[in-house]
Amino acid sequence: MIDITTRAQHLEKLLGAPWDAANPAGFAAVVAADEREETAPAAEAVLDEFGLLAEFVPRALGGRLDRIDHMIELMRSVYRRDPALGLARAGQLLASVNVWTAGSPEQRAAAAELLLGNRRIACAFHELAHGNDIAGNEFAARRAGSGLVLHGRKESIANLDLADALVILARTDPADGPRAHSQLFLPAGLLAPGQVRRLPRFRSVGMRGVRLGGMEVNGLPVPDGLLLGAPGTGVETASRAFQVTRLALPAMSTALLDTALRVALHHTRRRRLYGREAADLPMVRTTLAEAFADLLVCEALSRTAARALHLCPESGSVHAPAVKYLVAGVLTDAVQRLATVMGSEFYRRDGEHAVFQKIVRDVRPVGFGHIARAACLSALLPQLPGLLGRARRAPDPVPAALFTAEAELPEPDLSRLRLVAGGRDPLVSSLGTVLDEDLPAAVRPLAEEHVRGFAALCEAGAVLRPRQLSITAEVPVRELAARYTVALAAAACLGVQRAATAGEFLARPEWLQAALVRLGGMERAVPAGLPPAVEDALIEELLHRDDHNLSFGLTGRPYA
Amino acid sequence: MTTYGFDRAAPSEIQSWLVERLAEYLPDLGEAVDPHRQLGEYGLDSITVVAFAADVEEQLGIPVDPTAIWDYPTVSELAGYVADELAGRRPQAA
Ligand SMILES: Cc1cc2nc3c(=O)[nH]c(=O)nc-3n(C[C@H](O)[C@H](O)[C@H](O)COP(=O)(O)OP(=O)(O)OC[C@H]3O[C@@H](n4cnc5c(N)ncnc54)[C@H](O)[C@@H]3O)c2cc1C
Numbered sequence: 328m329i330d331i332t333t334r335a336q337h338l339e340k341l342l343g344a345p346w347d348a349a350n351p352a353g354f355a356a357v358v359a360a361d362e363r364e365e366t367a368p369a370a371e372a373v374l375d376e377f378g379l380l381a382e383f384v385p386r387a388l389g390g391r392l393d394r395i396d397h398m399i400e401l402m403r404s405v406y407r408r409d410p411a412l413g414l415a416r417a418g419q420l421l422a423s424v425n426v427w428t429a430g431s432p433e434q435r436a437a438a439a440e441l442l443l444g445n446r447r448i449a450c451a452f453h454e455l456a457h458g459n460d461i462a463g464n465e466f467a468a469r470r471a472g473s474g475l476v477l478h479g480r481k482e483s484i485a486n487l488d489l490a491d492a493l494v495i496l497a498r499t500d501p502a503d504g505p506r507a508h509s510q511l512f513l514p515a516g517l518l519a520p521g522q523v524r525r526l527p528r529f530r531s532v533g534m535r536g537v538r539l540g541g542m543e544v545n546g547l548p549v550p551d552g553l554l555l556g557a558p559g560t561g562v563e564t565a566s567r568a569f570q571v572t573r574l575a576l577p578a579m580s581t582a583l584l585d586t587a588l589r590v591a592l593h594h595t596r597r598r599r600l601y602g603r604e605a606a607d608l609p610m611v612r613t614t615l616a617e618a619f620a621d622l623l624v625c626e627a628l629s630r631t632a633a634r635a636l637h638l639c640p641e642s643g644s645v646h647a648p649a650v651k652y653l654v655a656g657v658l659t660d661a662v663q664r665l666a667t668v669m670g671s672e673f674y675r676r677d678g679e680h681a682v683f684q685k686i687v688r689d690v691r692p693v694g695f696g697h698i699a700r701a702a703c704l705s706a707l708l709p710q711l712p713g714l715l716g717r718a719r720r721a722p723d724p725v726p727a728a729l730f731t732a733e734a735e736l737p738e739p740d741l742s743r744l745r746l747v748a749g750g751r752d753p754l755v756s757s758l759g760t761v762l763d764e765d766l767p768a769a770v771r772p773l774a775e776e777h778v779r780g781f782a783a784l785c786e787a788g789a790v791l792r793p794r795q796l797s798i799t800a801e802v803p804v805r806e807l808a809a810r811y812t813v814a815l816a817a818a819a820c821l822g823v824q825r826a827a828t829a830g831e832f833l834a835r836p837e838w839l840q841a842a843l844v845r846l847g848g849m850e851r852a853v854p855a856g857l858p859p860a861v862e863d864a865l866i867e868e869l870l871h872r873d874d875h876n877l878s879f880g881l882t883g884r885p886y887a
Numbered sequence: 888m889t890t891y892g893f894d895r896a897a898p899s900e901i902q903s904w905l906v907e908r909l910a911e912y913l914p915d916l917g918e919a920v921d922p923h924r925q926l927g928e929y930g931l932d933s934i935t936v937v938a939f940a941a942d943v944e945e946q947l948g949i950p951v952d953p954t955a956i957w958d959y960p961t962v963s964e965l966a967g968y969v970a971d972e973l974a975g976r977r978p979q980a981a
Contacts, residue, residue, distance in 0.1 A: 462933055504927045505936070506955040562933075563954055709938030713945050746953050747941055793911040796938040 330395040338404050339887035341373045345408060345574070346593075346679070354682040357409040362676070366412045366536035374405065374416060380442035383420045385427060386738065393738050395571065396633040399883065400576045405879070406582035407886065410689040411536030413579055414696075418485035419539070420575065421450035421697065422494040424568040425510055428436050428741045429556030434512050441491055449490035449515075451481040451542075452565070459702040459716035461496060461508075462562055466544070468497035468511060475499075475511075475554075477522075477547040483529050487540030490515050496561050508561035511553045517794035520545040533688030534696075567744040570643035573638065575696055577654040578629030580693045583686050584658050585879045590683045591615060591665045592873050594672050604829035609684045616857060616865040619879060620663040624816055625654045626881040627842065631729055635754055637736040638726045640743040642752045645710055646815070648703035653812040655694040662690045707808040709796045713750035715788030715810070718781075720754035729754065730822035732833075735738050755781070755811070758818045764825060767836035769858075773775045773843035777817040780850055810850060817846050823881065833881065837864035901973075902966035905943070909962065912939055922962035949973060 343350040350356065351369030360367040382398050384390020392398055406413035419442065426438040426448075441448055443477075457463040466479030477497065487493075492514050500507040526541030592615065595606035602739050605611055632646040666673040666687055672680050673687065694700050717723070728734035758781050761774055787807055795804045820842040827833035840861045848854025857865070869879065877883045906920045912935050913920070920929065931939070938952050944951040949972045959965040 504925070504960065505933060505953075518954075563957070663905045705934050706937075709934055712938075712963065716945065747937055749944060749950060750941070775921060793935075793938060794914045797912070797935045798932050 329391075331394070331400060334391075334397075335401055335404055335884055338377050338379075338401065339885065340375075341377055342370065342404065342408055342887055344887055348679070352408060353590060354408070355679070357412070358676075358685055360409075361411065361535050363534045364530065366409060366415060369406060370412050374412070375445045378443070378445065379405070379416055380419060380445060383423050384442050385437045388427075388435055389443055390439060395575060395636050395738055395739055395880065396630050396669060396736075399575050399629065399633055400884075401879065402575075402579040403517075403582040403878070404886075407586050409536065410580065410583050410686070411534045413484060413582070414534055414576075414692075415537045416625050417572075417576055417579060418450065421452075421569070421572050422448040422492075424571045424741065425450070425494050425555060425564055426512055428744070429510065429560065429564040430512060432567070434555060438512070441808045446491040447486045448492045448494065449484050449540075451484045451487045451493050451495045453483050454480060455482045461565065461603050462496060462503075462505060462510060464496055466495065466497050466667070467501075468495075468499050468509065468549075470499075470551075471548065473522050474548055474550050477549060480526075480541065480543045481747070482526065482541035483539045484541060485537050485539060486540065488525065488528070493518075494649070496565065497559075499558050505562055506559035509558045510555035510561040510564055511549070512555045513549060515552045517547070517549055518542070518544075529577050531692075533613065533691050535688075536788045538676045543604045550654040563746065566644075566746050567586060568741065569697070570647040570744050571739075571741065573647040574629065574632050574636065574650045576697055577651050577658070577693055578626075578633060580658060580690070581622060581625045581629065581654065581880055582878075583690050583693070584618065584625070585660050587662045587665045587683065587686045587690075588615065588618050588622065588869070588879055590680050590686070591618070591668055592869065594669055594680050594683075596870075596873075599674075605668075612866055613856070614664050614668045614863060615869060616841070616862045617845065618665055619869050620838065620845050620857070621657050622879055623838055623881060624820060624842045624845060625657050627819040627823045629654055629815040630881060631822060632815075634729050634734060634736060636744075637739050638728055638752065639723075639753050640740065641745050642748045642754065643716060643744050644746055645707065645748045645752050646754065648698075649812040649815050651698060652700045652703040652707070652809065653654070653816055655700055659690050659694055660685055680834050701805075704805045704808045705798055705800070707721065708800055708805060708809060710747060711788050711796070711808060711811060712749075712791050714748065714755065715785045717750070718755055718759070719785045719789075722759045723751050723753040725753045725760075725822075727756040727826070729757075730819075730826035732826060732828055752815075754815055754818050754822075757822055758814060761818070761821050767839075770824075770839055770843065772837050773840060774817075774821060775848065776844060776847055777814065777821075780810070780847075781817075782813045784814065813846050813849050817843060821880055832868050832883065835864065837861045840870075841865055843866035898966050898970040901969050902909070902962055905962045905966055908942065908946070909939065920962060922966070925960050926956065926962070927960065943969070947973065 345353050347353045348355045356367040381390045386393045454464050468475040494877045495511045499509040522545050524543045525807045529539035598605040625796050629650050631648045673683050824839040844855050875885045909920050938958050940951045940953040959968045
């Protein structure tokens with residue numbers, strides 16, 4: 328097994344220097360491809376050469392997936408160049424996690440073989456008429472003799488026209504209810520033109536290079552053996568398997584902020600205004616420092632939650648929607664603020680910074696694609712009373728490997744993912760003992776503020792009534808779920824700093840101060856500013872990484 | 888650790904406890920929950936089912952996955968399931 332550092336460096340080398348206008352996988356090529364609503368062909372070829380899809384295939388099936396945090400990290404290299412290039416590949420993770428979770432040994436082997444051969448598996452779940460309400464899906468697989476007959480429409484499916492196979496969510500029971508749907512894993516060759524009409528490609532504002540297709544199926548017979556898992560388990564399988572993707576996709580997307588920050592630095596360090604670098608203007612400096620802090624918050628939460636999928640998979644039903652909600656929100660806001668310091672340069676579709684306007688468009692689907700942020704709060708809310716109650720009474724023990732820099736992790740076991748956490752959340756539990764730790768003096772008041780905030784949340788949770796938790800929950804009640812995600816992120820940042828190797832940037836208190844201030848601001852209407860010394864430390868690190876071509880997230884890896 | 892307001896060995900008592908508990912989730916229901924009617928017919932959405940399952944798990948101290956409610960979709964069937972779980976007559980839910 329080749330370690331993550333070697334793999335990431337190899338991929339970076341293949342992708343080449345991002346700013347080089349002659350690099351067919353660089354920013355210029357990526358923007359030109361986006362104008363054609365494509366991904367750069369040379370970049371696609373690099374990913375095939377690297378065998379990127381093997382990163383999604385479990386080791387037992389011949390792939391390289393043994394750590395979800397590493398898979399995410401590697402995918403960030405792709406997303407940093409072009410988020411559409413990343414999503415067009417990561418979209419196949421949506422299909423394959425369902426196969427790894429519920430497939431028969433033959434189905435798992437077949438899916439692995441496709442991905443290892445650089446072929447595509449589309450995930451055909453979405454129906455425009457039902458949006459996030461997948462249990463409302465109507466695409467039907469009706470029993471007919473010993474087989475099934477398919478009817479219905481599916482829209483906005485990534486890679487549908489290129490796919491060799493599909494995972495489809497279909498209604499197998501006309502009566503409503505959570506057992507009404509099943510999943511099918513079907514070779515694309517079965518989509519006979521006589522019964523399947525391909526819908527025109529969907530055109531989108533962002534992620535333009537992702538080919539979104541649709542199909543209308545009218546009486547297509549397929550064999551019964553294509554069912555993925557037992558009949559009626561389609562929604563259940565998705566609810567478990569998608570914990571991986573609802574966490575991993577936003578986690579990969581932190582690379583959009585890395586690129587936005589890189590371009591903003593590139594521009595404002597060269598732009599001279601009023602006799603100085605624009606990057607030296609206090610307003611610009613603050614925006615850059617805050618965006619850096621926001622990126623570290625997103626990566627700390629997503630890395631910890633990804634490790635939790637290995638260490639305490641039963642908490643995935645809480646962590647996955649929490650990551651999606653918080654990370655998508657923070658990324659979108661941070662990119663928006665950076666657009667303001669880009670000024671008119673942000674608006675340009677040509678020139679060396681044109682990739683910025685693409686990032687501004689590409690970041691939007693992080694908030695609604697796969698599942699809406701709002702739906703994530705709806706998913707968290709019914710779990711809150713149990714989570715908050717348990718956090719007060721009997722906090723769960725915290726596995727050290729959640730935070731340690733080079734933690735050893737057991738291989739992921741998707742069969743241990745549950746629909747609910749049963750109140751168990753070791754990450755949030757870690758807030759319980761944080762004040763007993765040897766905290767840097769400057770961090771302590773901020774940590775105390777978060778611990779107090781969480782205690783107040785627990786009080787609010789204790790008086791929640793069942794009827795307040797449904798899909799029609801009022802906004803102030805849903806806010807409690809949002810505050811829970813802030814507590815998780817604070818716990819993750821505290822843990823990451825505590826476990827960092829002495830002498831490294833992550834072991835320093837400044838970024839943690841910044842992170843806790845930013846998170847504190849999400850609980851109040853008016854965010855506090857960063858102390859000047861903290862801002863200085865962040866800017867110094869940012870410039871150092873920019874000068875040395877290092878990535879801006881937790882790991883600061885060499886970036887080609 | 889858990890205090891029950893009913894005899895945990897008697898499915899009928901579990902059933903009436905579940906009926907009362909469920910009423911908390913259905914504030915607009917003018918009548919008592921019919922133990923033999925499908926919960927879906929009461930408009931119990933998937934989100935509420937998660938809350939209800941977590942609640943029953945919390946109160947009874949046994950694991951109750953929402954799938955248990957999917958598979959035993961009336962109060963009467965659910966009471967039978969819960970009684971078996973409490974009596975340890977069933978292998979642990981997966
Ligand atoms: C680039 C891209 C790639 C995609 N790839 C695929 C793919 O490969 N396969 C696939 O199946 N689909 C794919 N999709 C579709 C995607 O999954 C849908 O966009 C998604 O299901 C959201 O549906 P919707 O936007 O219609 O939201 P709707 O469900 O119509 O939601 C509208 C709004 O209602 C509110 N809302 C919705 N649900 C809730 C809730 N539970 N609680 C509270 N408020 C709520 C929210 O404010 C939400 O934003 C892709 C989309 C994009 C943009």
